[in-house]
Amino acid sequence: GNSVTQMEGPVTLSEEAFLTINCTYTATGYPSLFWYVQYPGEGLQLLLKATKADDKGSNKGFEATYRKETTSFHLEKGSVQVSDSAVYFCALSPIELGAQKLVFGQGTRLTINP
Amino acid sequence: NAGVTQTPKFRVLKTGQSMTLLCAQDMNHEYMYWYRQDPGMGLRLIHYSVGEGTTAKGEVPDGYNVSRLKKQNFLLGLESAAPSQTSVYFCASSYPGLAGSSLHRNEQFFGPGTRLTVL
Numbered sequence: 001g002n003s004v005t006q007m008e009g010p011v012t013l014s015e016e017a018f019l020t021i022n023c024t025y026t027a028t029g030y031p032s033l034f035w036y037v038q039y040p041g042e043g044l045q046l047l048l049k050a051t052k053a054d055d056k057g058s059n060k061g062f063e064a065t066y067r068k069e070t071t072s073f074h075l076e077k078g079s080v081q082v083s084d085s086a087v088y089f090c091a092l093s094p095i096e097l098g099a100q101k102l103v104f105g106q107g108t109r110l111t112i113n114p
Numbered sequence: 115n116a117g118v119t120q121t122p123k124f125r126v127l128k129t130g131q132s133m134t135l136l137c138a139q140d141m142n143h144e145y146m147y148w149y150r151q152d153p154g155m156g157l158r159l160i161h162y163s164v165g166e167g168t169t170a171k172g173e174v175p176d177g178y179n180v181s182r183l184k185k186q187n188f189l190l191g192l193e194s195a196a197p198s199q200t201s202v203y204f205c206a207s208s209y210p211g212l213a214g215s216s217l218h219r220n221e222q223f224f225g226p227g228t229r230l231t232v233l
Binding site: 036045089105106 | 162208223
């Protein structure tokens with residue numbers, strides 16, 4: 001079946017630190033991969049995505065590369081800010097006709113201290 | 115554009131009561147979804163719809179019903195609420211994209227959520 005595993009949280013960093021949140025997946029074929037972010041009290045927002053192997057998604061200083069050989073899609077940012085504090089979800093969308101369902105990881109809560 | 119809106123934002127029910135959550139989107143999206151979010155479990159798909167008048171079961175459909183009578187609205191019903199249904203509920207919508215193109219494909223737009231407590 002399809003599944004997504006994220007690194008356990010919570011993660012606490014100081015401002016300007018380097019961030020990595022690990023994400024690995026299990027799926028048949030070549031799913032699309034996503035990172036969504038949820039700020040306090042809000043719904044999820046798409047942060048970045050990649051639709052095929054070796055694609056790099058990027059947005060707001062965050063990056064993630066679709067690694068087929070390691071079935072991974074790790075999220076990175078070189079210098080985090082307090083405003084990046086949120087819950088981050090890795091997700092995949094399996095190749096499936098007629099629907100575009102998402103399978104989510106459990107989420108990683110990130111707190112950035114000034 | 116308001117995007118995806120959900121009504122109500124908060125609700126407290128007693129066991130056995132019923133209620134309907136309303137989701138509305140103004141982006142003319144074909145697909146709509148209902149998820150529940152529980153601590154440590156991410157989001158799980160309850161039901162979804164690929165077009166007006168159609169619905170399908172997701173990962174955790176038991177205890178819920180849905181209807182999609184209009185393209186812009188997707189209703190989630192709880193006929194007899196149970197404490198296990200205490201959760202935050204999110205609605206989402208997406209555009210299927212053009213055939214053969216990955217543009218916008220699979221990108222879901224989420225509402226702000228409804229926090230439901232069942233006592």
